[in-house]
Structure formats: C-alpha cells, structure tokens
Amino acid sequence: MSDIWAGLEAAFWLIVTLDGDLVEITARSLHVSLSALIIASCIALPFGTWLAIRRFRYRRTAIAVLNALMGLPPVVVGLIVYLLLSRTGPLGVFGLLFTPTAMIIAQVIIITPLIASITHQAMRELWAEYHDLLISLNTSKRQRIMTLIWDGRRALLTAALAGFGRAIGEVGAIMIVGGNIDHATRVLTTAIALETGKGDFALALGLGFVLIALALAVNILIHSLSQTEQEGRW
Amino acid sequence: MVSMTLSLQKAVVKRRGKTILGPVDLDLKEAQFTIVLGPNGSGKTTLLRVLHGVERLTNGTLSLSKSNEDARQEQAYVFQSPIMLRRTVRANLAYPLELLGRPKSEIETKVQRWAHRIGLEDALERHAPRLSGGEKQKLALARALIREPEVLFLDEPCANLDGRSTREIETLLIAARAQGTRIIMTTHDMGQARRLAYDIVFMLGGRVHEQGAAAGFFDAPKTQEAGAFLNGEIVE
Ligand SMILES: Nc1ncnc2c1ncn2[C@@H]1O[C@H](COP(=O)(O)OP(=O)(O)OP(=O)(O)O)[C@@H](O)[C@H]1O
Ligand SMILES: [Mg+2]
Numbered sequence: 001m002s003d004i005w006a007g008l009e010a011a012f013w014l015i016v017t018l019d020g021d022l023v024e025i026t027a028r029s030l031h032v033s034l035s036a037l038i039i040a041s042c043i044a045l046p047f048g049t050w051l052a053i054r055r056f057r058y059r060r061t062a063i064a065v066l067n068a069l070m071g072l073p074p075v076v077v078g079l080i081v082y083l084l085l086s087r088t089g090p091l092g093v094f095g096l097l098f099t100p101t102a103m104i105i106a107q108v109i110i111i112t113p114l115i116a117s118i119t120h121q122a123m124r125e126l127w128a129e130y131h132d133l134l135i136s137l138n139t140s141k142r143q144r145i146m147t148l149i150w151d152g153r154r155a156l157l158t159a160a161l162a163g164f165g166r167a168i169g170e171v172g173a174i175m176i177v178g179g180n181i182d183h184a185t186r187v188l189t190t191a192i193a194l195e196t197g198k199g200d201f202a203l204a205l206g207l208g209f210v211l212i213a214l215a216l217a218v219n220i221l222i223h224s225l226s227q228t229e230q231e232g233r234w
Numbered sequence: 235m236v237s238m239t240l241s242l243q244k245a246v247v248k249r250r251g252k253t254i255l256g257p258v259d260l261d262l263k264e265a266q267f268t269i270v271l272g273p274n275g276s277g278k279t280t281l282l283r284v285l286h287g288v289e290r291l292t293n294g295t296l297s298l299s300k301s302n303e304d305a306r307q308e309q310a311y312v313f314q315s316p317i318m319l320r321r322t323v324r325a326n327l328a329y330p331l332e333l334l335g336r337p338k339s340e341i342e343t344k345v346q347r348w349a350h351r352i353g354l355e356d357a358l359e360r361h362a363p364r365l366s367g368g369e370k371q372k373l374a375l376a377r378a379l380i381r382e383p384e385v386l387f388l389d390e391p392c393a394n395l396d397g398r399s400t401r402e403i404e405t406l407l408i409a410a411r412a413q414g415t416r417i418i419m420t421t422h423d424m425g426q427a428r429r430l431a432y433d434i435v436f437m438l439g440g441r442v443h444e445q446g447a448a449a450g451f452f453d454a455p456k457t458q459e460a461g462a463f464l465n466g467e468i469v470e
Contacts, residue, residue: 130317130319132311132313132317133319135288136286136311138307138333151319
C-alpha cells in the first residue's frame with residue numbers, strides 16, 4: 001500500500017514538474033497514434049462512405065471481411081508486421097523494424113477496419129434516410145457525397161475518435177514491432193509495462209495518469225459529440 | 235408555362251416477382267390537378283414514384299417531353315413520410331436552391347417568404363428532425379415548392395394534419411396551381427379530393443381502374459368498385 005502512495009506522490013511531481021522522460025514518452029505516443037489516426041482516416045472514411053452508397057457484387061463479402069478485420073488481435077497484427085519488416089522479410093530492405101514508422105504501420109492496420117466499420121454503419125443509415133430525397137432533387141454524385149459527409153460529420157468524427165482511443169491504448173502490436181527502445185520507440189503503454197515490471201511505480205503511475213487523461217478526453221469528446229447530435233447543434 | 239408530357243405506356247413494376255403496378259396506360263397531358271384515389275396498397279405511391287422517375291419500370295415506358303434528368307429538375311416530390319435533412323429549418327428550405335447554385339440573396343429572400351407562408355418564420359434556426367409531424371409535412375411542401383416546379387407530386391401531404399393545417403396546405407396548393415404548377419396528389423380524404431380535384435385517377439390492385447373528370451367521377455362513377463369506394467365500403 002505504501003508503495004502505491006509513494007508512487008502516487010512521485011507521479012504527481014513528475015507531472016507537475018513536466019519530467020523530461022514523461023514528456024518525451026507522451027509526445028511520442030501522440031505522434032505515433034495521431035499519425036496512425038490521420039492515415040487510417042484517409043483510408044477508412046472514404047472507404048466506409050463508399051461502401052455505404054455503392055452497390056456492387058461483393059459488397060456483403062466486403063462488409064463481412066471488414067467486420068472480421070475489426071476483431072484482429074493486435075498481437076497477431078504485430079507479429080505479421082514484424083515478419084514483413086524484419087530484415088529477412090519482404091519489406092526488410094527499408095529497415096523499418098523497431099522504428100516509430102513500424103509502430104504507425106501496425107496501428108493503421110489495427111484501427112482502419114474499426115473506423116471504416118463505424119463510418120459504414122452511420123453512412124448507411126443516413127443514406128437510407130436521404131436516398132429518395134437526394135434522387136428526387138436530381139443531385140449529382142458529388143452533391144450526394146458532400147451532403148452525406150456534411151450531415152454525417154459528427155458520426156465521422158466519432159468514428160475517428162474511437163480509432164484514436166484504440167490506438168493510444170494499444171500495447172501488444174507496438175511492443176513487438178517497436179521493441180520499446182528508450183528514446184526511440186518507447187510510448188506510454190509500453191513504458192508502463194516496463195516500469196511496472198521493474199517496480200518503478202512512480203513513473204508507471206505518472207504515465208498511467210497521462211494515458212487515462214488522454215483516453216478520458218477522447219471519451220468526453222465522443223460523448224459530447226453524440227449529445228450535440230441529438231440536439232442538432234453545429 | 236410550356237405544356238409538359240407525362241404519360242405511361244403499358245407500365246409494369248414488379249418487385250420480388252410480384253406485380254405491384256400495372257399494366258398502366260396513363261396520359262396526364264391535360265391534367266391540372268389530378269387526385270389519385272384508391273385503397274391502401276393499390277399502388278398510388280408506386281404510380282407517383284414511377285411518374286417522377288425514382289422507381290424503375292420493369293416493363294413499358296414513361297414518356298416525358300424532356301430527358302428523364304431534365305424533367306426531374308422541373309419536378310418536385312413530397313414523400314408520404316417527410317424526409318428532413320439533419321439541418322436547421324432554414325438549411326432545409328435553402329437546400330434545393332443551393333443545389334442549383336442560386337445566389338445567396340435570392341435564396342435568403344425565398345427562404346424567408348416560404349417560412350412565412352408555412353408559419354415557421356420563428357423556427358428557422360430549429361433542427362428540422364425535431365419539428366412536430368405536421369410542421370415537418372409543411373416544411374417538406376415548402377421545400378418542394380421553393381423551386382417553383384412545373385410538376386408537383388404529393389403523396390398524402392395532409393395525412394395526420396388537423397383541419398387548420400390542412401386548409402393552410404390546400405391554400406398553398408391552390409396558389410401553386412394558379413401559378414401554373416401541375417399537381418398530382420394522393421389522398422384518403424374524400425372531402426379534400428372533392429375540393430381540389432380537376433380529375434381523378436382511381437387505382438385498384440395496381441391498375442388504373444377508372445379515370446376521368448372529378449365532377450363525373452364523384453356524381454356518377456362508371457365502375458361499381460369506384461362507387462363502392464366513394465360510399466366508404468371496403469373495396470379489394
Ligand atoms: N419495394 C417493394 N417490394 C415489395 N413490395 C412492394 C415494394 N414497394 C411497394 N410494394 C407493395 O406494392 C403495393 C403497392 O404499394 P403502394 O405503396 O404503391 O400502395 P399505396 O396505394 O400507396 O398504399 P397506401 O395508401 O397505404 O399508401 C403494396 O402491396 C406494397 O406492399
Ligand atoms: Mg402510399
């Protein structure tokens with residue numbers, strides 16, 4: 001028990017004094033997860049919308065595959081990316097293993113299906129609602145997509161935030177492909193795992209608080225967005 | 235306004251192997267205010283959607299004086315259950331004009347005018363999906379009329395409305411008609427049909443069972459089924 005109290009106290013000071021290690025690790029976490037989020041969103045938002053609007057032959061199959069990919073265990077994703085990037089792997093020449101780039105790649109693979117699936121769901125509902133009106137008003141394809149994206153913008157943002165929440169809290173895949181190297185690939189989650197193992201609860205708890213704060217901020221954002229959705233503001 | 239062709243030849247709509255409309259031959263060239271009557275499921279909605287070009291024909295043809303796309307540009311449709319954009323009342327009214335790229339000042343003037351006509355001038359900033367059912371129906375009508383269409387389709391625009399709202403809508407429709415808009419509308423309200431119709435299309439089992447001038451139809455229906463329908467009997 002006293003361990004925890006001492007840890008809490010130390011964590012408090014680490015945060016208040018903006019401890020160098022803490023700041024560095026937090027910044028790297030944000031860098032990796034935000035990069036992954038931006039890349040994944042660029043793929044998943046248009047793809048999810050497209051999947052909702054377009055009818056094509058293997059649409060059902062595509063949706064089923066997407067939902068299956070959503071359930072991929074991060075550790076397995078990490079393993080596969082590791083094999084692809086390792087020096088003997090097909091992409092080994094780029095020397096990306098144990099770099100933040102490798103971690104970004106792994107996170108993109110983990111969160112793209114999630115964002116695409118939430119996007120698809122929301123856009124399909126909106127499209128079903130608007131379909132007849134938009135056809136009746138003789139809208140062009142472009143006008144339809146713009147209308148759907150604009151009126152579905154909260155849902156799209158919620159999807160992106162959900163992806164970010166998953167990325168920032170993920171540990172299995174980035175541990176494998178990043179290697180948790182100090183001053184190189186160490187991020188919040190992997191550092192917590194390491195410091196806990198070493199028994200340095202102060203740093204582990206400090207990092208934990210930062211992580212919780214980030215996750216909480218994302219959740220509050222999602223919540224307030226779905227709130228405004230009902231009230232129809234912005 | 236240029237007279238507009240709107241006719242169907244041997245039109246058939248099948249869904250899942252079942253014929254839900256037709257075969258229908260219909261010519262609405264001279265129609266001024268056409269009321270489509272018929273029991274539930276007789277194909278009224280399907281007929282209107284086919285005429286508007288949002289429902290594909292399985293067989294037969296729809297003849298328009300312009301290409302399908304151009305014709306739809308001059309038409310407006312008020313759906314049986316109003317579709318509200320998830321935006322404000324103002325944005326809903328402005329939307330059809332924005333699609334046409336009209337200047338902001340014109341849009342603003344028209345939005346104000348139509349909001350006033352439907353009594354929603356104080357609700358312009360409200361979220362349209364949260365309006366009452368009757369307000370939504372009026373908004374859908376105003377959004378359809380704001381483009382001053384040549385042809386207006388209305389699918390039971392006054393269902394669920396009280397007497398006052400119904401009269402407000404009828405007044406708007408009569409005014410639009412006077413401006414040269416051709417109206418084709420379904421209703422289950424016989425009083426309304428008598429008040430508004432120039433001519434009647436009576437549907438039964440997916441077909442046009444009887445068609446003719448309103449006066450003749452109400453006073454002396456040609457078919458037994460139409461007579462029974464007018465007497466409020468159940469027709470199948
Ligand atoms: N997409 C569809 N698939 C299968 N059946 C359909 C479809 N659309 C309509 N129908 C059927 O076609 C028939 C005609 O429907 P329609 O909506 O045109 O009737 P209606 O005269 O407008 O009825 P109401 O007075 O209840 O509005 C109904 O039996 C309906 O169930
Ligand atoms: Mg109907």
